[in-house]
Amino acid sequence: MAAAEPLVVVDNLHIVYRVFGSRADRGTAATAFLRMLRRQHRPSVREVHAIRGVSFVANRGDAVGVIGRNGSGKTTLLRAIAGLLPPESGAVYTTGHASLLGVNAALLDDLTGERNVVVCGLAMGMTPREVKERYQSIVDFSGVGDFINLPMNAYSTGMGSRLRFAIASARSHDVLLIDEALVTGDAEFRVKSRQRIEELRAEAGTVFVVAHSMAQIEETCNRVIWLEKGKIVQAGDDVPGIIDAYLAATGGQPLNRAAAKT
Amino acid sequence: MSEPTRVKGARTLSGPGEAPIVPAPSPAPQGLLPDEPLAALADRYGLTPSAARPGPWTYLKQLWQRRHFVLAFATARNIAMYSEARLGQVWQILTPLLNAAVYFLIFGVILDTKRGVPNFIAFLVTGIFIFNFTQRSFIIASRVINDTLQLIRALHFPRACLPLGYIIIELQQMLISMVVLIVIVLATGEPITWYWLLVVPVIALQTLFNVGVGFILARIGAGVEDVSQLIPFIVRTWMYASGVMFFIPALATLYLHKKISYLLQINPAAVYIELVRNSLLTSLRHTVSGYRPYNRQLCGTALHQQAKGVPHPALLDTCHFVVSNSSLWVYGVGWAVLAIVIGYFVFWQAEVTYGRG
Numbered sequence: 001m002a003a004a005e006p007l008v009v010v011d012n013l014h015i016v017y018r019v020f021g022s023r024a025d026r027g028t029a030a031t032a033f034l035r036m037l038r039r040q041h042r043p044s045v046r047e048v049h050a051i052r053g054v055s056f057v058a059n060r061g062d063a064v065g066v067i068g069r070n071g072s073g074k075t076t077l078l079r080a081i082a083g084l085l086p087p088e089s090g091a092v093y094t095t096g097h098a099s100l101l102g103v104n105a106a107l108l109d110d111l112t113g114e115r116n117v118v119v120c121g122l123a124m125g126m127t128p129r130e131v132k133e134r135y136q137s138i139v140d141f142s143g144v145g146d147f148i149n150l151p152m153n154a155y156s157t158g159m160g161s162r163l164r165f166a167i168a169s170a171r172s173h174d175v176l177l178i179d180e181a182l183v184t185g186d187a188e189f190r191v192k193s194r195q196r197i198e199e200l201r202a203e204a205g206t207v208f209v210v211a212h213s214m215a216q217i218e219e220t221c222n223r224v225i226w227l228e229k230g231k232i233v234q235a236g237d238d239v240p241g242i243i244d245a246y247l248a249a250t251g252g253q254p255l256n257r258a259a260a261k262t
Numbered sequence: 263m264s265e266p267t268r269v270k271g272a273r274t275l276s277g278p279g280e281a282p283i284v285p286a287p288s289p290a291p292q293g294l295l296p297d298e299p300l301a302a303l304a305d306r307y308g309l310t311p312s313a314a315r316p317g318p319w320t321y322l323k324q325l326w327q328r329r330h331f332v333l334a335f336a337t338a339r340n341i342a343m344y345s346e347a348r349l350g351q352v353w354q355i356l357t358p359l360l361n362a363a364v365y366f367l368i369f370g371v372i373l374d375t376k377r378g379v380p381n382f383i384a385f386l387v388t389g390i391f392i393f394n395f396t397q398r399s400f401i402i403a404s405r406v407i408n409d410t411l412q413l414i415r416a417l418h419f420p421r422a423c424l425p426l427g428y429i430i431i432e433l434q435q436m437l438i439s440m441v442v443l444i445v446i447v448l449a450t451g452e453p454i455t456w457y458w459l460l461v462v463p464v465i466a467l468q469t470l471f472n473v474g475v476g477f478i479l480a481r482i483g484a485g486v487e488d489v490s491q492l493i494p495f496i497v498r499t500w501m502y503a504s505g506v507m508f509f510i511p512a513l514a515t516l517y518l519h520k521k522i523s524y525l526l527q528i529n530p531a532a533v534y535i536e537l538v539r540n541s542l543l544t545s546l547r548h549t550v551s552g553y554r555p556y557n558r559q560l561c562g563t564a565l566h567q568q569a570k571g572v573p574h575p576a577l578l579d580t581c582h583f584v585v586s587n588s589s590l591w592v593y594g595v596g597w598a599v600l601a602i603v604i605g606y607f608v609f610w611q612a613e614v615t616y617g618r619g
Binding site: 009010055079080082083084091093094095100109111115118119124151 | 300301303304307308309310311312314327328330331334335338339341342345412413414415416417418419423614615617
């Protein structure tokens with residue numbers, strides 16, 4: 001049996017983050033001053049315990065789907081793996097750096113797509129030459145066409161996420177984290193991006209996918225983690241089994257697999 | 263890899279092509295786990311904590327690797343800055359010019375703070391442009407982390423690239439102002455001399471200083487957003503204390519307070535402003551009070567008369583209120599080195615916390 005080589009090890013991870021201005025900032029300036037005089041903390045700072053003791057290991061060549069309801073900690077988990085959120089306790093171990101690709105990661109909105117490709121490519125650690133070499137293939141893959149010369153805030157949601165995916169996947173990553181980035185793409189782009197994810201896996205990396213489309217998870221992933229309130233409910237290689245259990249628990253329609261395969 | 267023994271209720275991770283795992287009857291809270299301690303497993307495969315901070319030296323090397331990113335980021339931002347305005351890039355020249363005009367109107371014409379300065383227009387404009395560079399760098403650095411949160415949360419790169427990039431934008435703007443400044447200096451009749459070349463090292467030192475303090479402000483601003491609200495007020499107070507629109511040693515109120523005058527003159531903003539002025543303005547270099555050799559006796563007489571209310575400017579010139587140009591260079595280098603070293607470590611220390619929350 002081939003030795004599985006772990007690329008991501010998550011060890012009893014707890015993530016607590018602080019939210020500012022959640023509710024009490026409706027207070028007036030006078031109440032804010034009184035609070036300062038009484039040396040009280042801003043009540044608007046709230047702590048959210050988003051991940052509560054998650055452990056798992058993902059190997060080279062895995063595509064791991066992360067499923068769960070809204071607010072179950074999926075995005076937080078990805079951000080922790082990417083090293084963008086420091087853990088409260090526990091640890092995430094990876095090789096080098098994981099790259100997070102989120103649908104909300106609006107790169108530099110007021111710049112043209114062209115400049116975004118260059119700047120983000122360089123930010124990911126490519127050399128100017130590599131960026132030049134891959135520029136055309138990135139633009140072609142994203143399929144945004146002439147829009148590449150327009151500022152990104154003129155893009156449709158779908159075009160934006162296609163360009164982001166194209167940029168992030170231009171470089172082979174040891175660990176690529178995809179946070180619902182493919183939701184907004186059209187059918188053609190979904191096929192292309194699935195192929196690209198397969199390639200990235202073949203290039204011996206690990207891909208994490210967060211999505212609410214169970215069909216998409218089942219198509220792309222060989223392994224799935226079901227999160228609920230920051231804890232793992234089920235995790236394993238039995239992707240259809242866990243998805244069915246998840247759908248049953250959340251009251252969703254079971255997947256029509258026969259239709260999907262034709 | 264040996265087949266891990268299965269703990270009750272837990273499921274093991276199997277590589278691709280392995281036999282299917284045993285389905286757990288009940289929801290397994292800890293799935294995908296081998297039987298050895300995870301930290302040991304991670305260690306065995308050379309994995310490192312993802313949120314770990316690199317050492318200060320490694321961080322510096324990473325920063326150097328991203329130098330192209332810093333430059334591309336700065337250029338892109340600079341172009342985007344005026345893209346909404348109809349006059350576009352013309353504002354890069356227009357902004358410093360208008361600034362100079364406003365200050366000349368207020369301080370040169372209305373308040374008349376020309377005291378002891380031969381070429382006031384050039385003197386004032388130099389002060390404003392040099393101070394403006396520091397002022398804008400500080401304000402922008404205190405906001406940089408919150409302004410680029412999207413980028414921070416999307417991509418992994420040394421965060422020090424961001425304050426660095428923003429200050430390079432300010433440096434680019436500053437160099438454009440310098441062109442305007444040179445035109446004004448020539449138009450007011452100053453000769454071109456070799457001293458002008460000294461402007462280059464002064465601006466390099468000032469940039470280092472701005473980056474250093476910018477690092478500190480960026481870290482503070484990332485944690486406490488109130489700071490970026492407060493900075494403009496602090497910086498404005500600082501401007502009035504740094505001799506931007508008057509010559510510090512010529513302030514009548516400071517004749518009898520040599521220590522305060524001295525402290526004002528060695529504050530970093532005043533040092534860099536004065537160094538540029540001394541390089542560019544020949545008239546100032548040759549006529550400032552204190553230019554004459556120090557004479558204790560004459561100076562004593564002058565101070566005595568001053569105290570009695572009969573000022574005697576010619577005698578006062580023999581008192582060395584003015585920090586000499588060579589001391590200014592020492593202070594200029596000192597401030598820059600101090601700021602960049604402390605700032606670098608302060609920023610680096612909180613590297614992993616930027617963009618959390």
